[in-house]
Amino acid sequence: MTDEVLVVAGAVLDGGRLLLAQRDRPAELAGLWELPGGKVEPGESPAQALVRELCEELDVSVSVGDSLAGVVRPKPGLTLVAMRATIVSGTVRAVEHRALRWVDADGLSELIQTGSMVPNDLAWARELMGELQVRRHGLS
Numbered sequence: 001m002t003d004e005v006l007v008v009a010g011a012v013l014d015g016g017r018l019l020l021a022q023r024d025r026p027a028e029l030a031g032l033w034e035l036p037g038g039k040v041e042p043g044e045s046p047a048q049a050l051v052r053e054l055c056e057e058l059d060v061s062v063s064v065g066d067s068l069a070g071v072v073r074p075k076p077g078l079t080l081v082a083m084r085a086t087i088v089s090g091t092v093r094a095v096e097h098r099a100l101r102w103v104d105a106d107g108l109s110e111l112i113q114t115g116s117m118v119p120n121d122l123a124w125a126r127e128l129m130g131e132l133q134v135r136r137h138g139l140s
């Protein structure tokens with residue numbers, strides 16, 4: 001029996017845009033933007049959990065790719081990882097979030113600067129902003 005919680009979040013990229021989801025709960029995170037995802041359940045791999053969570057939260061099927069570099073440990077017993085994901089079927093809709101939005105590098109930069117991102121996600125947001133800038137300039 002362990003009380004370690006692993007959360008997997010999805011970096012869903014489409015061309016030069018990243019999908020963000022606006023939390024509706026808990027109160028201290030409500031209104032802030034995050035990478036959609038959730039807790040890995042017993043017996044699941046992080047990739048399996050991400051496929052399940054994005055189906056539940058966004059109503060789409062995804063294929064899961066590489067992990068982002070940052071591993072976040074905001075408090076003992078809680079670890080957050082993020083993995084790239086690509087939509088293979090369906091159109092995203094906000095099943096469990098307040099809203100969804102696609103952002104380019106400038107949109108993501110503005111959300112970071114205005115304190116609108118979930119604080120635990122800032123390292124991922126900065127990593128992804130660099131990637132969106134590269135994509136915008138057609139360098140990859």
Ligand SMILES: Nc1nc2c([nH]c(=O)n2[C@H]2C[C@H](O)[C@@H](COP(=O)(O)OP(=O)(O)OP(=O)(O)O)O2)c(=O)[nH]1
Pocket residue numbers: 007008009034035036037038039040080118120121
């Ligand atoms: N999904 C997600 N959760 C995040 C992110 N950043 C971050 O600190 N968290 C935290 C918030 C929550 O404490 C936890 C994930 O909770 P959740 O509510 O999204 O996961 P879940 O759907 O499996 O949870 P639940 O049904 O048991 O409430 O991780 C993020 O980018 N995405």
